[in-house]
Each structure stands twice: as C-alpha cells, then as structure tokens.
Amino acid sequence: xxxxxxxxxxxxxxxxxxxxxxxxxxxxxxxxxxxxxxxxxxxxxxxxxxxxxxxxxxxxxxxxxxxxxxxxxxxxxxxxxxxxxxxxxxxxxxxxxxxxxxxxxxxxxxxxxxxxxxxxxxxxxxxxxxxxxxxxxxxxxxxxxxxxxxxxxxxxxxxxxxxxxxxxxxxxxxxxxxxxxxxxxxxxxxxxxxxxxxxxxxxxxxxxxxxxxxxxxxxxxxxxxxxxxxxxxxxxxxxxxxxxxxxxxxxxxxxxxxxxxxxxxxxxxxxxxxxxxxxxxxxxxxxxxxxxxxxxxxxxxxxxxxxxxxxxxxxxxxxxxxxxx
Amino acid sequence: xxxxxxxxxxxxxxxxxxxxxxxxxxxxxxxxxxxxxxxxxxxxxxxxxxxxxxxxxxxxxxxxxxxxxxxxxxxxxxxxxxxxxxxxxxxxxxxxxxxxxxxxxxxxxxxxxxxxxxxxxxxxxxxxxxxxxxxxxxxxxxxxxxxxxxxxxxxxxxxxxxxxxxxxxxxxxxxxxxxxxxxxxxxxxxxxxxxxxxxxxxxxxxxxxxxxxxxxxxxxxxxxxxxxxxxxxxxxxxxxxxxxxxxxxxxxxxxxxxxxxxxxxxxxxxxxxxxxxxxxxxxxxxxxxxxxxxxxxxxxxxxxxxxxxxxxxxxxxxxxxxxxxxxxx
Numbered sequence: 001x002x003x004x005x006x007x008x009x010x011x012x013x014x015x016x017x018x019x020x021x022x023x024x025x026x027x028x029x030x031x032x033x034x035x036x037x038x039x040x041x042x043x044x045x046x047x048x049x050x051x052x053x054x055x056x057x058x059x060x061x062x063x064x065x066x067x068x069x070x071x072x073x074x075x076x077x078x079x080x081x082x083x084x085x086x087x088x089x090x091x092x093x094x095x096x097x098x099x100x101x102x103x104x105x106x107x108x109x110x111x112x113x114x115x116x117x118x119x120x121x122x123x124x125x126x127x128x129x130x131x132x133x134x135x136x137x138x139x140x141x142x143x144x145x146x147x148x149x150x151x152x153x154x155x156x157x158x159x160x161x162x163x164x165x166x167x168x169x170x171x172x173x174x175x176x177x178x179x180x181x182x183x184x185x186x187x188x189x190x191x192x193x194x195x196x197x198x199x200x201x202x203x204x205x206x207x208x209x210x211x212x213x214x215x216x217x218x219x220x221x222x223x224x225x226x227x228x229x230x231x232x233x234x235x236x237x238x239x240x241x242x243x244x245x246x247x248x249x250x251x252x253x254x255x256x257x258x259x260x261x262x263x264x265x266x267x268x269x270x271x272x273x274x275x276x277x278x279x280x281x282x283x284x285x286x287x288x289x290x291x292x293x294x295x296x297x298x299x300x301x302x303x304x305x306x307x308x309x310x311x312x313x314x315x316x317x318x319x320x321x322x323x324x325x
Numbered sequence: 326x327x328x329x330x331x332x333x334x335x336x337x338x339x340x341x342x343x344x345x346x347x348x349x350x351x352x353x354x355x356x357x358x359x360x361x362x363x364x365x366x367x368x369x370x371x372x373x374x375x376x377x378x379x380x381x382x383x384x385x386x387x388x389x390x391x392x393x394x395x396x397x398x399x400x401x402x403x404x405x406x407x408x409x410x411x412x413x414x415x416x417x418x419x420x421x422x423x424x425x426x427x428x429x430x431x432x433x434x435x436x437x438x439x440x441x442x443x444x445x446x447x448x449x450x451x452x453x454x455x456x457x458x459x460x461x462x463x464x465x466x467x468x469x470x471x472x473x474x475x476x477x478x479x480x481x482x483x484x485x486x487x488x489x490x491x492x493x494x495x496x497x498x499x500x501x502x503x504x505x506x507x508x509x510x511x512x513x514x515x516x517x518x519x520x521x522x523x524x525x526x527x528x529x530x531x532x533x534x535x536x537x538x539x540x541x542x543x544x545x546x547x548x549x550x551x552x553x554x555x556x557x558x559x560x561x562x563x564x565x566x567x568x569x570x571x572x573x574x575x576x577x578x579x580x581x582x583x584x585x586x587x588x589x590x591x592x593x594x595x596x597x598x599x600x601x602x603x604x605x606x607x608x609x610x611x612x613x614x615x616x617x618x619x620x621x622x623x624x625x626x627x628x629x630x631x632x633x634x635x636x637x638x639x640x641x642x643x644x645x646x647x648x649x650x651x652x653x654x
Contacts, residue, residue, distance in 0.1 A: 022385035023636040029387040031640055032419050034631040036430050039422045041386040041407065048410035048418055052467025061409040066399040300394035300403070 055310040062307060063291060064128075070294075071134040073127045081126035085119070136280045139290040140273050147279055147286070148267050154325060155218035155282045157266050159259040160235045161194055162212050162227070164204035164252040171248070181246065181253050188243060194257040203252060213259070216266060220282045227254060285318035384408050386637040416643035419635065420624075420651060421481070427627045428484040437487055444483035445475070485620075492623040493610045501602060504553040504616065506609060507572035508599040511565065512537060513545040513591055520584040520592035527580040533596040551612040562587050565595065572597045625650045 023030040029041040048054060092102035103119070110116040116125065140147050151157065163184055167177040180201070187197050198212025206226070207214060214235070217223060223232040228249045238244060238258035247254040260266070270279060288311050298304035388407040395401040432441065452462035463474035493500060510533060514520050523542075527533040537546035552561050554569060564587050572581060572595065581595040599605045613619060628651055635641040635652055644651050 022387070028389060029385075031386040031415075031637050032423060032633065032635040034423050034426055034628070034633050036426045036631055039419055041388045043422065044386075044415060044418055045388045045403075045407050045410065047422075048414065049406070051469075053414070054410070057410055057413055058406065061406050062395060062399060062401050064409075065401050065405070069399050294398040296395055296399065297397040298395060299392060303394045303403075303406075 049306075055306055058303065058306055059291075059310050062296075063287070066291070066294060067128070067131045067135050071131045071138070073131055077127045077130040080130060081123050084126055085123055130275065133275045133280055136286070136290060137273050137275070137277070139286075139293060140277070140279050144271070144273070148270060151218075151270075151279055151282050152263055152266065154322065155220055155278065156236055157216050157218040157278065158236070158238070158240070158261040159266065159269075160214045160217040160238070161198055161257045161259055162204060162207055162214055162231070163194070163198045163202040163255045163257075164207075164227075164249075165201070165254075166203040166252045168251070170251070170253055173253075184255065185246070188255070194243065194259075212257070216269060216278060218278055218282060220278065231256065283318070285314055285321075288314045288318070384411055384637050384639050386411070386640065411640065415640060416647055419640060420628075420633075420644060420647065423628060423631070423633050424485065424624060425481050427631050428481070428488045430631070431488055431491065431627065432484055437491075440487045440490075441480065441483050444486045445479055448479050448483055486614075488627065489614060489620060489623045490610060492626055493613055493619070494606075496626065497606065497610070500613060500619075501573075501609075504555060504613065505570045505573040506551055506553045506613060507569060507575075507597055508549075508551055509565075509572055510534075510537060510548045510596045510598070511546065512542045512594045513547075513587065514542065514594070515590045515592070517584055517586070517592045520594050523594045524580050524582065524584065527594065527596060530578060530596065530598055533580060551609075551616075553613070553616055555616050555618060562593070564588075565593055568595070575600045577601075621648055621650075624648075629653060 023033075025038055025040075030038045031041050031044055032039045049058065089099070089102055089106060092106045093099050096102045096105055107119050110119065110122050116122045165177065165181045165184055167173045167181075170177075173181070184197060184201050187201070188194065195211030195213070199208060202208045202212050204212070214223070217235045219236050221232065221235070223235055228247075230247045231249065231254050234244050234247055235256055235258075238256060240258055240261040242258050244254075244256040247256070270277060273279060292311065296307075298307075384407075388404055391402060391404040393400050394403050394406065434441075449459050452459050456462040456465065459474070460471050463471050463478075466474070466478070468474035468477065512523055512533075514523065523536055527536060536542055537548075549556075549561060552566070552569065552572075556566065558566060565585055568581070568583075568585060575581070575597050578598045578600050579596070581597055585593040585595060587593050599608060602609060625648070633652060635644055641652060
C-alpha cells in the first residue's frame, strides 16, 4: 500500500517536473502545437537564425551583450535618459494640454514608428545609445589618429558659421526684412568680421551668442532639419574663408561662412572625444571594426561562420564605399 | 478592556475521547527508501530547474544543446540568442509554422496543386513587374536563391490565398451573414422630388446606368461595387451604410424603393445588383477576398479548427498582441 502511494507521488512529481520548463516531447521543448504537429523550439531556432535577418539578429544580439557586459548602464545614463524623456514629454504636454493625453500620444507615436514597443522600451534604447557611445568613444580614443584621418578624408569636415535674417515669407519679404538683410550684406561687403556681424544681427538663437558658429559641419551633419537642404549642401561646398551668397530658407535668409577646413585645427577640436563627437556617427561601418577589436572565442562553428561572414560582408561594403568616394 | 481568559480543564475531554491504538514501530523497506530518495531528487531537480529558468519576462521554451556559444570579452549563450530571435519575430514565425501545417493538411496537392501553381505565378509576375525579376526580389528580401524564396515564402503565401478562397467557399453563408455584402450604385441629387422621379425611372439596371451617365447626374453617380459591414464610412456614407442589411437581403436586382436622405440637399437613390448570391457566388468570393479582415478571419477559423495551442506564456502574449483571436484561452 505504502509503495503504491509513493509510486503515485513519484509519478505526480515527474509530471510536475515535465511542467517546469513548458511542454516537452522526446526531450525537445515544444513552443506550440496544432492537432497536426508540434512546433519545437529547435525548429523555430533553425528558421529564425538563418538568412540575412538571422545574421543581422546574431550580430545585434552579440553586440548588445558586449555593450552590456563591457559598458553597463550607469545611474547617470539612466538619469540622462529620464531627462530626455521628460523633455520630449513636456513638449508633447504643451502640444496636447495635459500629461495623460501627452503620454498616450507619445506612446502611440513611438509604437507607430516601428522602433519602440513602449515608453519603457524607448527609455531603455536611450540608455543603450549612451552605452553604445561609450563603447565607440573608448575605441576612438585608443585609435584617434586612424579614425580621424578616415573621418577627414570621408566626411569633408569644416568649421562653419551662419547668419540668419528672419522673414515670415522669404519669397515675399517685407520692406523691414529686406532692409535687415541688406544691412548684413553691406556690413560684410565693408569687411566686417563675420562673427561680429552674426553676434549683432543674426536672428538664429542657436548660434547668435557663439558668433554664428555651427561648429564642425560635415557631410553627415543634419543641418537640413533646422535650416533646410540648401544650407546643408552649401555648408559642405564652401572653401576655407569663403562666404556664401544669400540662401533662401523657409522662414529666414541665411549667409554661411567657412571658417576653416584646416585638418590640424579640426583634429585639435575633436581630440577630446565626447558623446556628441561626429567621429562616433560619421561611419556606419565603424562599429564592425570596433567589434573586431574585442576578443571573441567561438564555441559553435555555425555561430562563428555566421557572425564572421556577416562582419566580413559589412567591412567589404565599407571598403567599396571608400573606393567609390 | 482586556478579556479574561478562562482556563479549561481538558484532561476529562482527553480521557473520554481517547482511542486506543495499537502501537507499532514505523519501519521503511529499502524499496520505499529508494522511492523517497527518487522523489526528493525529482522535486529538488524541479525546484532547481524552476529557480534557474524562472524569469517572469523570459521564455519557458528551451532550445536544445544550450551552451555558451561565445566567450572571451563577451559571453553569449545559445538560449540567450534564441530568446532574442523570439523577441524579434518568434510570435509571427510560430503562427506561420502552424498555418503552413494547416494549409498542407487542408490543401492536398492532388486537388489543389493547379490553384496553388496559379497563385504562385500571379505572385511571381507581380515581383517581376516590381523589381524586374523574381531573383532580384528574392535577394532584396535576403533569400539566397529563387528556389529557397519559392519554398519558404512564395508557395506558403500562395497556399494561404488558396486556403482563404476555400474558407470563403465553405463558410459562404456564415460570411454573408457576418458581412452583409451588397453591390450598389448610387445617384445623389439635391431634391427629394428628383430622387423619387429617378426611382420611378430606374426600372432596370440598363435604365439606371443610363441615368448615371446623364449629364444632369453623372458627376454625382457612383458604382461602389461590393460594400460590406466592413466598408469604411469615409468610403460609404454612414446613412447609406445604415441600410446595408436591407440592400443585402434584396432578392432581386433593382432600385431600392426608398430615398436615403444623406443631408440637407443630398438625397441618394440606390440601385442594388448581383443580388442572387448563389448565381454570383464566384463574384462574391472573389471580391470578399479583398475585404480587410477576411485573411485574419480565415486564419482564426483554421487555427481554431486545428486547436492551435501555445505552451510558452510569453510567446502566447506576443501572439495575442498580433491578433488576440489567434489563440483560445
């Protein structure tokens, strides 16, 4: 009698055990089933890990792990992410009136972008972007000369300044707006220093106090977002010391000045690599070089082949891009 | 106020209710001890497994041969990578796997191969016109060659379409009931009296078509073709849509006998055609196939029929996020 009871207990414990890790059949974990067949974890793994998307996913995952393990999220990063989120939320609140509506709208916008699953996911990505920047910074600091030389060759950097003269409708300016523009043009014609004129007359609040300086501008800069595409393209065309003609924007007239294209001056300016350094973002393929600088031991042949061939493909694209430029 | 506790003499109670039990020394056989050891080990193993795998945010599904596939400056496990893959597109892949098995079961090649081939051809023609060749389209999606692309993407997509058509045919009456479809043409005029006059004049489809072409009405005439309960009110005015079940239940083609007042100065005359739903079954099936949620309803129908079950709690939640009706609770 006692033996029977114990056997029953043992059997129920075994059943309990089988329930611990989900359903298993023949020792294989089953994720789902229909009355026709089972869908095993191994089938899903095989299908999801192959092809281009599988290769991409493998690199992304290993990179994420590398960043998490080598450059873990700090309290400062989390605070910065929270501050950035609050700034975005504030601008939404101003737009929608109350915070609850603003949060809902922001969440909808984040989800519909396809890049974020939720507000928490957005915050995590913000933190991750700072961890990523730390990894890139660490590499760039160690290999500054090599990275800078490539940057200078590829991205055409220069220091540029700007004067903006606002106009409600630049295609049809008022007499005052015309007069303001003419005064700026006349002062520059008279040989007045560009920075001095910018400080006195520019209506661009972002740059006015810095004597119109936009800092270092390169082919990957995003001046278009603020000033329009004509300003972006002109900024990278100017020769050192050259001043542009008047560029008509959507809400202002702009005049640009190329302060310098001197390699050593720019190098000096970029030497202290911070989170806003263009050296972190100018080259989409730099991350693969950075990745290869770490010690990676492979214990799985398929993983090794997949990851190494993917990185090789990316570096070939980088190399081809440089041949074309 | 503290309650005073009364002391109770239990000795008498014990005495009365005392049951004499023959005392016997408790002994365990070697077999029983072995069993107990097995149970303890099983429970310990289970608890350990549970503690190790317990992660409210993680997956219970485990890939075989889990190990650290990468070590050095970074440690990466096969299970970790598997869970990352599941996070990316595991839910959709699981549904696709289930549905592929269902399409294979529901569409035996003996009966359905020609329909499947026809759908494959249609799809490949569309890829050719879009990107010049099937190969270009396949490689743009990351497939290594056309053969793999055909096996893994084109054929399953074609089979889904064939199965949807089968669903439409086999569930035709239920779908008619749920979607209240009707084919309608309308003429909108500014006076009710004119609308009434048009109703009298529209004695046949030819007569109505002629009125639609009449320069007095042509700019406000519209052939909506198939409209259903799913037709958006930005496409079909709400007041016209409110009468959909009446249009759908008309037994014969003809003008709807009542003028629909859409708003002030807008009166709509509706002509309903293709009312014989048996005679026009192919037309209905073809057009219903394009209705927004027919695809997912067909999927839900067959997933339910074949008892689609997901054992992993997290995966289940993600599949429900795609479509909460994919899985029955």
